Amino acid sequence: MSTDFQQARVALGMRLRELRTEGGLTGRQLAGHLGWTQSKVSKLETGRQTATHDDLNAWAVGVGQPQAAPELVSRLRTFESQSRSWRRQLAAGHRPVQDRLTVEYERSTVMRAWEGSMVVGMLQTADYARHVFSAYVDLHQSPRDVEDAVRSRVRRQESLYQPGKRYEIIMWEAALRAMVCPPGVMAAQLDRLSGVIGLDTVRLGIVPCGAALPLPPANGFWLYDERLAIVEDWHAELWLDQPDSLALYLRVWESLAGAAVYGSDAHKVIARCRRALGSV
Template sequence: MSTDFQQARIALGLRLRELRTEGALTGRQLADRLGWPQSKVSKLETGRQTATQEDLKAWAAGVGQPHAAQELAARLRVLESHSRSWRRQLAAGHRPVQDRLTVEYERSTVMRAWEGSMIVGMLQTADYARHVFGAYADLHRSPRDIEDAVRARVQRQEALYQPGKQYHIVMWEAALRALVGSPAVMAAQLDRLGSALGLNTLSLGVVPFEASLKLPPANGFWIYDERLVIVEDWHAELWLDQSDSVALYRRVWEVLAGAAVYGSDAHKVITRCRRALGSA
């Protein structure tokens, strides 16, 4: 969890406590009024739990200040602009998440990506993407709109052929070897990477296992036009638009990109990963 996110959640909790005390209510009294366990009131006020829009509306009404619901909702939107939980994002399935990302791709010109664990979405085959979405739907117990999500991801890849766009993608060799789906699915995926090396809009680098790394290959992320970084974690995405955060991730990307090989050397790494799959 990011420091910015936690600070924003604590600030929201302090505001909730302020509204409760203004209403001359104890935590127990408010909990009883709302039909909540007292621990929920305590966790919300101390920033140990993230409120929902429904929680905030109920809180405002419970303390006798329903007009405060709009203010609290605005605070929550600011908080969620930094951290967007998968539980909430995937409540309606994977397709809406893909559509929101497409907006960022469309409004951006230069994009940089690092991925150490799987093939980046912009270069995934439909079968590979299908296995990824299925695995995450199982993990998060979200609606299984797998085919809609796959279509959205594949459609977004058309931007790879748009003049004026630039994609600088770097992946660790581990991402090319992780067996996502069957060996046949992975073989087709590696063939796709090999063919993508010739795209004019794409600079594709691979960090080989034998490369010396100045930084550990941690979380994957995308940088959009030096204005936004999206970082994926198991529980949430972080959307970071502060200039110092964007600059930090740009430095991380430069270090990792500096350890990568490109062109024919990248093709050699892809080929050896493909051969490791045998006759698949």
């Protein structure tokens, strides 16, 4: 869980405890009023459990301060907007998620990315993207709208050729070797990456597996200008716009970018990965 998310949840818990004590209730008494276990009250107050909107409304009424409910719900919505669970986002499938991301690409001029586990979406072929989406549909048991999601992702790639845009993309060599698709699909994907090098709008860097890394190659993320970072984890996406968080992710990106190779050297790494596939 992110530090920002956890800190916000703890702060909400402190406010819940404050309201309970102002109401002259013990945790056991409040739990009895609401028909909850005492452990639920404790977990909400210590930030070990995320409250629902219904929980907060019930809490405000239970402590005799129903007027506090809008404040509590507003706090919850603030950190819910930062941590966007895949379960909630994918309720209608992958296509709406892709469409929301397209809006952020359209709003941005300079986009920076780090990815260590797979080819970034903006450079994926349709066949590669199809295998990635299918895997995540199975993982999250979400609606199977794979073809719609692929079309949305491929259409977004038109901005790679839009004057004025700038993509600074860094990938670990391991991402080019991860067989998340059949060898033939991977071969075409690597050919696609070779073709991207040299585009006016794209600077593609590859961090070789043998390179000295200034930091562990952790989660993939995108930086959109200096206003937004989107970080992916298994359970959620984090949408971060706080200046200190943005500065942190920029430092991470710059550190990893310093370990990357570019131009003809990047071509050599891609070619090495392509040869490893054999004659497919």
